[in-house]
Amino acid sequence: MEPIISNNIRKRILAEITPSKEEIDLQKTTIDSLKSALSSHPSSHEYRYSFIEAQGSTGRKQTQLRGTADIDLFVGLSPEDYSAILEKPPQSRHREIDNLMNRMINDWFEPALAGLDTADVQLAFSQHPYLSLKMRGLDIDILGCFDINQDQLSKRGPFTAVDRTVHHTQYVADRLTEEKREDARILKSFVRACHAYGDRCAVGRMGITGVSLELLAILSRNLDDAIEKLEKLRDFPIDPEERTLKDLRKIPAFKDDYIILIDPTDHQRNIASSFTPRAYECVKYRIGELQKACLEHDETKLIELMIEAPIPSDPLPDWLANHAFAREFKSDGSRHYTILRDKLYRAAGKAQATLQAERTGEPRFGETLMEVVFEEDTFSIGFLIECPKISKDYLRRGPPITLVEAAEEFRKSHPEVDERDGYLWIKVEREWDNPKALADMVLAESTIKGLRQVTETGEVSQKVLNVLYKFILPLDQTFYKKITRVKDKDQDIQQ
Numbered sequence: 001m002e003p004i005i006s007n008n009i010r011k012r013i014l015a016e017i018t019p020s021k022e023e024i025d026l027q028k029t030t031i032d033s034l035k036s037a038l039s040s041h042p043s044s045h046e047y048r049y050s051f052i053e054a055q056g057s058t059g060r061k062q063t064q065l066r067g068t069a070d071i072d073l074f075v076g077l078s079p080e081d082y083s084a085i086l087e088k089p090p091q092s093r094h095r096e097i098d099n100l101m102n103r104m105i106n107d108w109f110e111p112a113l114a115g116l117d118t119a120d121v122q123l124a125f126s127q128h129p130y131l132s133l134k135m136r137g138l139d140i141d142i143l144g145c146f147d148i149n150q151d152q153l154s155k156r157g158p159f160t161a162v163d164r165t166v167h168h169t170q171y172v173a174d175r176l177t178e179e180k181r182e183d184a185r186i187l188k189s190f191v192r193a194c195h196a197y198g199d200r201c202a203v204g205r206m207g208i209t210g211v212s213l214e215l216l217a218i219l220s221r222n223l224d225d226a227i228e229k230l231e232k233l234r235d236f237p238i239d240p241e242e243r244t245l246k247d248l249r250k251i252p253a254f255k256d257d258y259i260i261l262i263d264p265t266d267h268q269r270n271i272a273s274s275f276t277p278r279a280y281e282c283v284k285y286r287i288g289e290l291q292k293a294c295l296e297h298d299e300t301k302l303i304e305l306m307i308e309a310p311i312p313s314d315p316l317p318d319w320l321a322n323h324a325f326a327r328e329f330k331s332d333g334s335r336h337y338t339i340l341r342d343k344l345y346r347a348a349g350k351a352q353a354t355l356q357a358e359r360t361g362e363p364r365f366g367e368t369l370m371e372v373v374f375e376e377d378t379f380s381i382g383f384l385i386e387c388p389k390i391s392k393d394y395l396r397r398g399p400p401i402t403l404v405e406a407a408e409e410f411r412k413s414h415p416e417v418d419e420r421d422g423y424l425w426i427k428v429e430r431e432w433d434n435p436k437a438l439a440d441m442v443l444a445e446s447t448i449k450g451l452r453q454v455t456e457t458g459e460v461s462q463k464v465l466n467v468l469y470k471f472i473l474p475l476d477q478t479f480y481k482k483i484t485r486v487k488d489k490d491q492d493i494q495q
Contacts, residue, residue, distance in 0.1 A: 003224050004294045005186075005302055010223075013306050014182055017189045019066045027058045027069060030136050033116060034073055038142075041112035047104060048081035050147045055165045057210055060173040063184045068192070070139035074166065075104070076147035079159065086146070086159055094128075097160060101129045101144045109142050124336035127161040132336055153266055167265035168211050175218040183226060184210075184217040190227075192308040194286045195471060196279040199338055202311060202373050202467050204276025205345050208283060212261055212271050231287045233259045233272070234280070240264050281475050311373070313462040316469055323483060324384050324468065325436050326461035327443060328454050331377040335450035340379060344372050347446035348381045351439045355385060358430070360396050365435045367479050369472055373464035379451065381443075382464035384473065385435050386482055392433055398424035 005013065019027075031054045038044060038052055056072040057064040079086055085096040105123060109131045113121070116135060124132040130143040145162045158164050176184070191197045191208050201207025213230075219238060220226035229238065237245050237260035248254045248262075254270055258277040263269040272280075286305060293301035316324055331340055352370040357363060366386030373380055398414070399406040400423050410424050411417055418425045432438040443453065473480055 002294070003222075004227060004290060005223070005306070006299075009299055009302055009306075010182075010186070012303060013186055013189065016307055017065050017185055018182075019064055019069065023066065023069070024062075024064075026136060027064070027071065027138065030138055030140075031058070031071060031073065034071075034113070034135070034140070034142070037112045037116055038073075038075070038109065041108060043108040043111060047075075047108060048078045049075050050078050051076040053166075055169045060169055061176065061181075061184075061214065063172075063176070063181055063188070063210065063214055065185060065188055065192070070141070072165070073140065073142045074162070075142070075144050076166065077144060079146045079148055079152075082146070093159070098128050104144050105129060105131050105142075120333065122333075122336050124338060126338065150265065157266065157268065164263065164266055164269070168263075171265055172211065172214045172218060176214075180217045183220070183223045184214045186223060186306065187213040187217055187226060187230075189308065190286075190290075190306050191283055193304075193306060194283045195308075195311060195467065196282045199341075200374075201276065201279050202463075203282045203371065203471050204279035205341065205372070206274045206276050207279040208275055209271070212275075215261065215264065215271070227287060227290070231284055233261065234284075238262060239267075241267055278472065278475070282471055285475055311463040312466045312470065313459045314466065315462070316465055320384075320469060320483070322388050323386070324382065324465050325439075326380050326382045326457050326464055327439065328457040328461045329379045329381075329448075329451045330454055331379065332450055332452070333377065337374060340448065340451055341372065341374060343446075343448045344374075344379055344381065344451065347443055347448065348372055350446060351381070351442040352383070354438060354442050355383065355435055358394065358396075360428075362394055362396055364430075364432070364438075365390060367476075367482070369468050369476070369479070371464055371467050371472060373460055373467055375460050375463075378458070378460040380457065380461040380464045382461070382468050383435070383439060384465075384468040384483075386479065388435055390430070390433055393427050393429045395425050396428045398426060400424075 035052050052073065052075050053059065054071055055074050056070070058069050058071050082100070085093060085100060088096060110121065113133070119134045121131065121133040124130050124141070128144075130141055133140050133142075143162055145165065146159045147166070148158065148163055150167060153164065153167060188197065188210055191213060195202035196204065196207040198207050198209055215238075216226045216229055217223075220229055229236070235245065237243075237248055239248065239260070239262040241262070245260070248260055253268065254260055254273075257270050257273045259272045259275065259280055260270050261272040263271050290302065290305050293305060315321070329344070331337070348370050352368050355365045355368045365388065368386065369384040371382050373382070398410045398417070401407050401419060402422070407424055414426045416426065432441075473483070
């Protein structure tokens with residue numbers, strides 16, 4: 001069987017996505033400047049650390065893509081010097097670690113960088129606080145972690161989530177050949193082209209991470225094998241201990257995870273646990289398109305599927321426009337994008353649930369798709385709804401007729417009652433029959449510090465609507481058929 005991409009196409013893709021020497025040199029000099037500023041600052045002596053090193057794709061692994069790389073600089077604290085904190089009970093330990101990381105940022109990291117040409121310096125928070133900034137056009141995160149060895153990681157687990165990162169870097173870097181490094185880059189490029197990569201994923205809150213794709217590259221025979229493993233990950237998990245999906249589902253930590261890719265440095269952790277199911281399904285759908293393009297020998301399509309292009313901002317087709325709307329927000333720069341993203345997803349999820357059903361459970365505007373897209377300081381929520389126009393009232397189901405006492409009480413409260421299908425029914429006037437007004441009400445109740453809603457929507461709002469239409473709607477064939485009936489009816493009327 002011929003490979004999905006030929007050697008010729010592989011070379012063309014790599015020529016597009018491999019960073020130039022100048023780009024890599026800029027990353028290295030920036031890392032060196034940051035390390036020098038941190039290590040030479042007087043406050044560095046107040047903290048016992050064993051290393052300051054770049055992790056991630058721009059560190060030892062060198063799997064970064066052209067024009068998309070960022071820098072993750074880790075400061076590894078010596079755990080033996082912080083035993084008073086690390087030996088506390090979990091809740092107290094987490095609180096004390098947060099306090100320690102905050103002190104490092106305030107007393108050491110920020111003052112040390114004051115002499116450098118930086119921008120957008122922000123305190124950010126994932127599992128614990130870290131510093132986020134821009135320098136020389138690069139996104140940079142500076143994080144504290146604990147320098148634990150592999151034995152400690154296997155037996156006791158990490159003290160912070162990022163303690164594993166150093167081990168991931170070593171594991172991957174030690175196993176990368178030049179061919180596998182290329183495979184990792186191609187996999188990353190493909191997932192970015194799906195708009196399903198990392199924490200800037202456009203088809204879910206969290207996309208597929210770089211380290212998971214690097215692991216697929218090194219654990220596979222070749223690129224085709226890696227793509228096949230990714231496509232089948234839902235049913236065939238990857239596990240160093242070779243446990244079956246059934247066995248892994250018996251473990252409480254994994255039972256609800258959508259896909260499973262066990263961390264080779266910590267067998268009690270699923271690297272894929274945070275990936276949004278929709279992001280994975282978008283990638284899986286595009287793998288199908290990739291395979292089809294291969295069978296049709298469509299080189300143009302293959303390259304298009306492998307290399308990221310901007311999300312379209314075209315107007316939606318007329319038949320769909322009434323089913324979709326977006327709400328746009330601006331950040332004031334005071335809070336990190338991950339915090340705003342997570343809070344906006346929660347607010348959007350409330351709006352989505354409210355649009356779909358009445359408080360009593362009856363359908364309101366029907367099935368509703370929702371997504372969040374953000375670029376720089378602009379965030380937008382998009383909604384795609386099944387029925388934008390609904391009646392002023394609806395039938396609410398009461399108790400079954402067989403529950404005599406409950407049915408009698410229901411009749412007393414509601415004089416006009418119908419009997420149907422063994423239940424009592426009443427007609428209820430809707431509180432809301434305008435989906436946009438209802439969504440606005442819910443979002444107004446979920447104000448987010450650092451974000452303000454704007455009345456005029458722009459390109460990011462057009463992009464989120466295109467994400468719903470072009471990337472997400474095709475995944476839900478039932479909804480797709482429902483909503484495209486509108487298109488078919490319009491065409492019938494025109495004829």
